[in-house]
Amino acid sequence: MHLKTLKVPVFLIFIASLLLISCDDNDPRRIDYSTVPEPFSIEGAEKITTETGLEYYVIEEGICPSGDEDICTVNARDQIQIFYTKRLKDDPDRILSSSYANGVEIPVTTSVGSGRIITEEGFKQGVLGMKKGEKRVLILPPDLAYGNNPNSQYEQDTIWIDLELDEIIY
Structure with a gap:
């Protein structure tokens, strides 16, 4: 058999393998x-x-x-532990991020003023004043969510955030 004749079937098998791998639900x-x-x-x-x-x-x-409300409520300078889930308000099945992702059951530690978890202005505003154990739903209009980021695919969307304050660290 000629090498030219083998190229097409080998190429097709390679492409089919790539497609099967990309459909794998066990992708880490x-x-x-x-x-x-x-x-x-x-x-x-x-x-x-x-x-x-x-x-x-x-x-x-x-x-x-x-x-003492001053030490019992979240302030802008505090580091906190929270559970959260960010979703599209108009499509609650569309989860943008969550502390529960991948089966995690421990709270996330973050600073109110940092941009690691609390990236949206409305999220920063909504966590202020919370007390340990408090649960809130935050509804962020586009201008308090991703509306100021023209590179975001969610710049026109209203965001729903379920939020539970587990601990105020300091």
Whole structure:
């Protein structure tokens, strides 16, 4: 058999193999959102709207055992531990990121002022004033989410964030 005759079938087998590998659900780079909880229900919760247009709902009140509100509530300088899930408001099945991804069940440590987890201005505003154990739903209009980022595919979208404050570290 000639080498030319073998090139086409070998090439086709190579392409088919690449397609099969790319369809593999066990791809370690693929983010698994199957363990992310359902969105918090806002039914019966009071809607609070800030001057900037951020809407939020307190789903469960937090605690302040010491009674000193200054150390019991999140401030702009604090490092905190949170559970969160960011979704598109109009398509709640579309998860953008979550602390529960890949089956993780421990909170994420982040700073309120840093851009690692709390990247959206509305997220920064919405976490302020929370107490340990508090759960909130934040509704970020585009200008408080990704609207100021023309490179984002979500610049016109409203973002829904389920947020639970596990701990204020300092």
